Amino acid sequence: MKTILYSTLLLAALCVAGCNHDILDKQPIDRLSGDVVWTDANLVSAFVNSKYRDLGFGFNWNGDEVMWASASDESMFKHDYGVWTINKSELSPSNLGILSSGAAEYNGNMNPWAKNYRYIKDANTFFEKIASVPNLSTDLRNQHTGEMKFLRAYRYFDLVRNYGGVPLITQSFALGSDFTQVTRNTVQECINFVVKEADEAAALLPVQYGDADLGRATKGAALALKARMLLYAASPAYGPSATWAQAATAAKAVVSLNRYSLYPDYQQLFLTPRNQEIILDRTQTTGTDSYINLERWNGPNGYGGWAGNMPTQNLVDSYETTSGKAITDASSGYDPQNPYVNRDPRFYATVLYNGAPYRGRAVETFMPGGKDSPDGPEPFNTSLTGYYLRKFINENRAFSASVGSQSPWIYFRLGEVLLNYAEAQNEAVGPDASVYDAVNQLRVRAKMPPLPTGLSQSQMRDRIRRERQVELAYEEHRYYDVRRWGIAAQTENQPVRGVSITRDAGGKLTYTYTSVQERRYADRNLFLPIPLKEVQANPKLAQNPGY
Template sequence: MKNISYITGAVMLLIASFTSCKKDFLTLSPTDRVTDNSITTDTAVFEAYVINGYVGAILQTKEGSYSPPGFGRGFEYAMWSSVTDESVYTGNDGSWVLQQGQLSADNTGIAGTFWGRSYRSIRECNYALSVINGLPLNAAHKARLIGELEFIRAFRYQDLIRNYGGVVLIGDNVTGLNSNLQDPALFKRATIAESISYAVAQLDDAAAKLPVNNSSSWALGRATKGAALALKSRLLLYAASPLYNAGTWEAAAAAAKAVMDMGKYNIDQGGYSKLFLNPNSTEIIFERLYFSNTAIHLPIERANGPNGYDGWGGNAPLQNLVDAYPMANGKPITDPTSGYDPQNPYVNRDPRFYATILYNKAAYRGSTVDVYLPGGKDSNQGPSNWNTGLTGYYLRKFMNDNYPIVNPAGVAGAQPWIYFRYAEILLNYAEAQNEAAGPDQSVYQAINTVRSRASVVMPPLSGLSKSAMQAAIQNERQIELAFEEHRFYDVRRWKIASQTENVPAYGMSATVNSANPSGYTYARKVALTGRVFKESEYWLPIPLTEIQASNGQLKQNAGY
């Protein structure tokens, strides 16, 4: 695997907290930070500063020594899936606030860091862009670094836009402690259309400057032309969606097609499970890399494994998601002709189900997952019962069975976190083109390419109306992209969150019953009480501290 020059540990923290140093009466310079003079005169330090933009802005509420943060929460503790109908986090970790409709400007749970960390990163990009022309860099290398900074800045704006709607556009300004806090431009929110147009323009310029391929000197994990175009595709898909109503489906389809026409990426035929363990997969467009003993994430096997294996049972999949997986014949489980048996529910399902979710009697690490009662080792009657998942299911996706669950430090945690992969682009195209022109041949080709992955191979779709294809694409995104931080934003942009999030968080109980062919009686249960969604929650609230810091000039989202 190609190396990546990620800076970690103390060096990363130094560069993240650069400052001008003023001599005091002792005439001593601080030794715990890098001066701005170093950044503006030393090309190696400057490049390290740029690279830190991918992993910096440490403003999470819960980050351990395992993982310096990147653009999102990724694998850490309560994943973003656990504020959706995909999973529920056993230990809460600030996720139940969103699940139970308690979100407010001063009670944001795990959703409170986007605003501050995004604008900090934007400021860091702006600072780098303001000084780069004074550095002795050759023109080509300088252009690439500018492209990277524009990409990172646009990614941060994406996180602001998709969580808050229209945002404050800083432009190239570098704000500081001496900035005029009475300047209304510092707090005026642009419209959603203006916000997206700005980010897309940045990505167009970045795509023109960034390389198509990473080489040994332009390492994996850093932005490429494909990464910039993929982010543009996502933003324009959001823009055209009902919640945003700020763009056209034609533009969204064209943006996805631009990535497809590169001819660089394809669906990984090595298997759905293996895709998420292989940082060199040809399906990956942009990823966060981790390395043992330097920068690793919290080992996901430890954080989410069944309690009978000494796992923590963290992000427990919901029955709501399990029900979305069709049968292997392509029919939904609600179809009376599908062959689904509610008392033998895990037979002949979409292959992605088995690669994503651990269920009662699923094969796992030379044994089986036993959530049944009485006496199942992975139930609340098993060992470490305080780590028992709440739903009767455990997470399977992303897991590497070669990693230990017990004592994983320094050994486990090297899976990449994938921000963009080709399957998303194909589904972006299928959705946008279907909305623009109906289910033409290109729509079928895009979605059926995803469904024909080796080890998945679902029956191809055919003969659907536009509305039926819309429903099929929404279901395909739900199961293909499960746990990859899409569902939260998809149900909102489609404006269906009031339906998907206003139903109970279901799990499944399994009770030993030798009279049933499966050997068990299966019954739904409520895994988390009080699940509710309010109309105001289509957007997150800007944290109250940010509103107060602006002396009330920053406009809050409606309903908060």
């Protein structure tokens, strides 16, 4: 029986190594057998591949249609699924809402505590076994070690941003091991660990791969993770646990690789896998995985969509006019009764609004009679905010297509790194020329005017924060940004706002701005609660404050 199992595993590994599919979509080999994996180089490679697949992606955060943007003021999820538990500050150790999913998962992130420690355990096993694997070349051994160091560091980063200081576990536990003495490390210790692991990964990983290995972690990915971790560490909510200068230096190291450049088209950036701006992404298979259906999940009801992750008026209002001024500036040219003209082009690439050209006609959210309003088909799938998601959406893909959406989920890209650098450098030394250059590169790409000269440090801080909000919308940054900046009590206690549009008999439109959902935020919501069962199993595992 053991011989048959080994042969089956080996055949699976060889198929994984030989098939021309995305490296992130290999089937998990590590769950089929224990020690047999470490007896063959091909099985080890398959094991590492499986850790990429398990990294998850943000298009279906919990294995369904939910995006993490809907836990922030960027978006509202139409169908709840437990997201509203976060929105209303009702999370508790025994009521985790959408985070209550167990260990079994599809491709979503699920419970951040359980899923991260599950894969940290696998990574620890890898580090204990890798030195003894026969027939594994030194180069491949080093590469896989670098990859696993990156992936473990990414897991710990995710734990830190969601829980603060967590137990740093770097050894595998056997069945029957005593977990009751495990305590939480400090935030500083956890941040130091992520940075150290990222540095060690970067030293082992190549700057780029050949076509057969696209999708693996590179030196740039490891340095980008380090830069993001240090940006968080330097932020008010984290102590700070690093200096802004350290965060700026780390971000500059990614840029200095001269490996990445901004993709010229902002909208197509999110539809074009492995383009020159992307540092690490996950590309969906071209097989029959119909479960990832961004277009149907988020599209307007008049086209057969479900209006899942609905952009908010809060987000829409953050986009400047083409003058480069906020809509609250009386000289910006903004007209609330003609609100969608002359806006930052990133708005048009991110949000579907009334009158937006889409799939051969204009979106109609007006009442009465709008095809994408409650008067259209399937009114239960109408957006409550008056907006639908456009970012990531491929207009050429039919809602009823039998294969999954093909948009890449981007973990790291140059656009974020430039903003990380600008923020850290501004906080470290003020708005010098390099800060302006980093932000203006993104504005020029978006066909927006450069920032005005002569900004103070505080003014530049506000401009960078707005730039992050519009440039990185729906990319899982806003939820964490407002918390690390210490402004969540202002932004997350604001109601979700939307727009209601009426059309009279002559065709004139009247825009009324409304509150759609009340939101609540408390100080305890800086971090998530540790699941009750984890605290009950280990009395020395201290719960986060306020829970």
